[in-house]
Amino acid sequence: MGIGHYIKEIGRGARGAKALDRAQAADLLGQVLDGQVSDLEVGAFCVAMRIKGETVEEMCGFLDAVQERIARFPACAGGQPLVVLPSYNGARKLPVLTPLLALLLAREGCSVLLHGMRTESRRVLASEVLEALDIQALTAPNQIASGTVAHIATGTLLPGLARLLAVREAIGLRTPAHSLVKLITPCAGPALLVASYTHGEYFELLGATFAARGMHALLSRGLEGEVAADPRRRPRYDAYIAGAHQLLQEQQPGTAAEVPGLSAEIDAASTAAYTRRVLAGQAPVPEALAQQVRHIVRLAQQISARAQP
Numbered sequence: 001m002g003i004g005h006y007i008k009e010i011g012r013g014a015r016g017a018k019a020l021d022r023a024q025a026a027d028l029l030g031q032v033l034d035g036q037v038s039d040l041e042v043g044a045f046c047v048a049m050r051i052k053g054e055t056v057e058e059m060c061g062f063l064d065a066v067q068e069r070i071a072r073f074p075a076c077a078g079g080q081p082l083v084v085l086p087s088y089n090g091a092r093k094l095p096v097l098t099p100l101l102a103l104l105l106a107r108e109g110c111s112v113l114l115h116g117m118r119t120e121s122r123r124v125l126a127s128e129v130l131e132a133l134d135i136q137a138l139t140a141p142n143q144i145a146s147g148t149v150a151h152i153a154t155g156t157l158l159p160g161l162a163r164l165l166a167v168r169e170a171i172g173l174r175t176p177a178h179s180l181v182k183l184i185t186p187c188a189g190p191a192l193l194v195a196s197y198t199h200g201e202y203f204e205l206l207g208a209t210f211a212a213r214g215m216h217a218l219l220s221r222g223l224e225g226e227v228a229a230d231p232r233r234r235p236r237y238d239a240y241i242a243g244a245h246q247l248l249q250e251q252q253p254g255t256a257a258e259v260p261g262l263s264a265e266i267d268a269a270s271t272a273a274y275t276r277r278v279l280a281g282q283a284p285v286p287e288a289l290a291q292q293v294r295h296i297v298r299l300a301q302q303i304s305a306r307a308q309p
Contacts, residue, residue, distance in 0.1 A: 002031070002036075002037060002041070003028050003031055003032070003037050003041050003045060004041065006020060006024060006027075006028045006045070007041065007044050007045055007048055010045075010048045010049060010052050011044060011047075011048035011051075011052075013051065013052075014051055014052060017048065017051070017052040019052075019055045019057065019058060020055075020057070020058050020061065021057055021061070022057045022058075022060050022061040022064065023061060024061065025057065025058040025059075025060070025061025025062050025064075025065075026061040026062070026064040026065045026068075027061075027065075028045070028061075028065075029061070029062045029065040029066070029176070030065040030068070030069070032045065032160065032164060033065060033066070033069055033158065033160030033161060033164070034069075034160060035160060035163075042164070042167060043167065043170070043171055046164075046167050046171060046173065046175040046176070047171060047173065049175070049176050050173045050174065050175070053201075054176060054179065054205065056205065056208040056209055056212055059179065059180075059183070059205065059209045060209060060212050060213055062176055062180055063180060063183055063184070063209070063213065066158065066161060066180055066184055067184070067185075069158055069160070070157050070158045070161070070184060070186045071140070071141050071156070071157050071158065071186060072141060072186050072187055072188045073113060073141040073142070073143070073144060073186055073187045073188065074141070074142070074143045074187075074188055074189070075187065075188045075189020075190070076111045076143075076144065076146070076187075076189055076190075077145075077146065078304065078307075079189075079190065079303075079304050079306075079307025079308060080110075080111060080146065080190075080300065080303075080304050080307075081111075081187075081189070081190040081191050081192040081216060081300050081303040081304065082111050082112075082113055082144060082185075082187040082189065082190070082191045082192070083105055083110045083111065083112045083113070083191075083192050083194065083296060083300060084113050084115070084184075084185050084186070084187070084191050084192065084193045084194065085098055085101065085102055085112065085113065085114045085115075085126075085194050085227055086114075086115060086116065086181055086182040086183075086184070086193075086194075086195070086227060087114050087115070087116040087125065087126035087127070087151075087226060087227070088116045088117070088165075088178070088181055088182065088225070089123065089224055089225030089226050090123030090124050090125040090126065090224075090226070091123050091124040091125075091224070091266040091271070092123055092224045092266075093224065093266070094223060094224065094230075094231075094262070094266065095124075095262065095263050095265070095266045095270070095271040095274060096123075096124055096125065096126050096129060096223075096224075096226055096228070096266070096271060097223060097226070097228040097229075097231065097271075097286075097289065098114060098126040098226045098227060098228045099114070099126050099129040099130050099133065099149075099271070099272075099275055100228070100274075100275045100278060100279075100289065101194075101227070101228040101229075101289055101292065101293070102114050102126075102130075102149045103133075103149055103275065103279055104279075104285065104289060104290075104293045105149075105293055105296060105297070106147050106148055106149045107147070107279070108293060108297050109146050109147050110146070110147070110296070110297065110300055111144040111145060111146055111147075111148060112144070112148070112149045112150070113144060113149075113150050113151070113152070113186070113187075114126055114127070114130065114149065114150070114151040114152075115151065115152050115153070115154060115157060115181075115184075115186070116151070116153070116154065116181075117153050117154040117155060117162055117165065124266055124267055124268050124271065126151070126226070127151050127153070128268040129268050129271045129272050129275065130149070130151050131268075132268045132269055132271075132272035133272045133275060133276070135149060135150075135151065137151050137152055137153055137156075138150055138151065138152045138156070139156065140156065141157075141186065154181060157184075157186050161177055161180065161181065161184075164176070164177035165177045165178065165181065179202075179205075182195060182196070182227075183195065183206070183209065185215070190216065190303050190304075190306075190307055191216065192216045192217070192218065192296065192299055192300055192303055193210075193215060193216065193217040193218070194217070194218050194227045194296060195210075195217050195218065195219045195220075195227060196219070196220060196221060196222025196225070196226065196227045197219065197221060197222070198221065198222070198225055203219070203238075206219055207219065207238060207240070207245065210240040210243060211240065211243040211244075211245065212243070213243065214242050214243035215240055215242075215243060216240060216241055216242065216299065216303050217239070217240045218237060218238075218239050218240075218248075218292075218295055218296055218299055219237070219238045219239075219240070220235045220236060220237045220238070220292070221233075221235045221236070221251075228289065228292070229286075229288040229289055229291070229292040230288060231256075231259040231262060231286035231287075231288045231289060232255050232256040232257075232258075232259060232288070233252070233255055233256070233288060234249075234251065234252030234288060234291065235249075235251055235252075235288075236249060236250055236251040237249040237292075237295050239295070239299055241299065241302055241303065241306075242306070248295055249291075249295075259286050260283070260284050261274070261277065261278070261283030261284055262274065262283075262286070
C-alpha cells in the first residue's frame with residue numbers, strides 16, 4: 001500500500017500537519033520496519049516527524065509496531081520483572097555509568113538487560129564498557145537469571161529498528177526511532193523500563209505514553225542522554241506502575257563539584273576499572289546512583305507482588 005498517503009498528512013509543516021491515530025501510526029511504522037517502503041519515503045517520514053513532533057497516539061502506535069516484531073526475552077522467574085536499561089548516547093564529558101547501574105542492580109538480585117547500538121557517534125558506549133568487564137553481547141535473547149546483567153545490540157532485537165536509527169547518518173536529524181528505542185521492553189513477561197529525558201517536552205510525552213500503554217517505568221533526567229543518574233545531582237523521579245503515576249522524589253537543588261573516586265577518563269578501559277573499584281568497595285558508590293538503585297529495587301518488588309496469585 002505504501003506510506004505516501006501518511007506522509008501527505010504529517011508532512012504539511014509544523015502548523016498544517018495532521019496527527020495520525022494509533023492504528024495508522026502502527027501501520028506506517030510496520031511498513032518501514034518490514035522494509036516495504038523506499039529510502040525516499042523513509043527519509044520523508046523522518047523529516048516530517050522531526051518537524052511535526054510525535055503525539056502520544058503516534059508513539060503508542062509506533063510502539064505497537066515495534067513490540068509486535070521485536071525478539072523477546074523469556075519472562076523472568078517468579079514474576080520478577082526484567083529491568084530494561086536502554087543505552088544509546090554513551091560518554092561525552094563524564095564516564096558512562098549505565099554499566100555500573102546495571103551491575104549494582106544485579107547485586108541486589110535484579111535481572112537486568114541493557115540494549116543499544118553504535119550509530120555515527122564516536123562516544124564510548126555502555127556495551128564497550130561491559131565488554132571490557134568481560135560481559136559479552138548476546139547473539140539472541142535467552143533467559144536472564146536473577147543477579148545477572150546481559151546486553152544485546154538493537155539489530156539483534158529488530159533489524160528494521162536498527163536501520164531506522166541509522167537514517168540519522170544520512171539526514172543528520174534524529175528520527176522517531178531515537179525515542180522508540182528508549183521505550184521498548186523486549187520481554188515476554190513483566191518488565192520495568194528505566195527511562196530518561198533531556199528536554200521538558202519529552203517528560204510529558206513519555207509520561208503520557210507510559211500511562212496510555214499501562215507500562216511499568218521509572219523516569220528521570222539522565223546523564224548525557226543515558227538512563228544512569230548524574231552522580232553530581234539528585235533528580236526528580238517519577239514512577240509508573242501499570243501506567244499509574246507516582247511521584248517518588250522532587251528534584252534536589254545543587255550540583256556537586258566533584259564525585260569521590262570517579263574516573264577522570266571516559267574511555268572504556270578506565271570506566272571499566274572504575275566500575276570494578278566501586279563494586280569491590282575500593283571506591284564509594286555515588287549516592288545519586290545508590291538512590292536510583294533503591295527506587296528501582298522497590299518498584300521491582302511492587303511489580304513482583306502484583307504478579308503473585
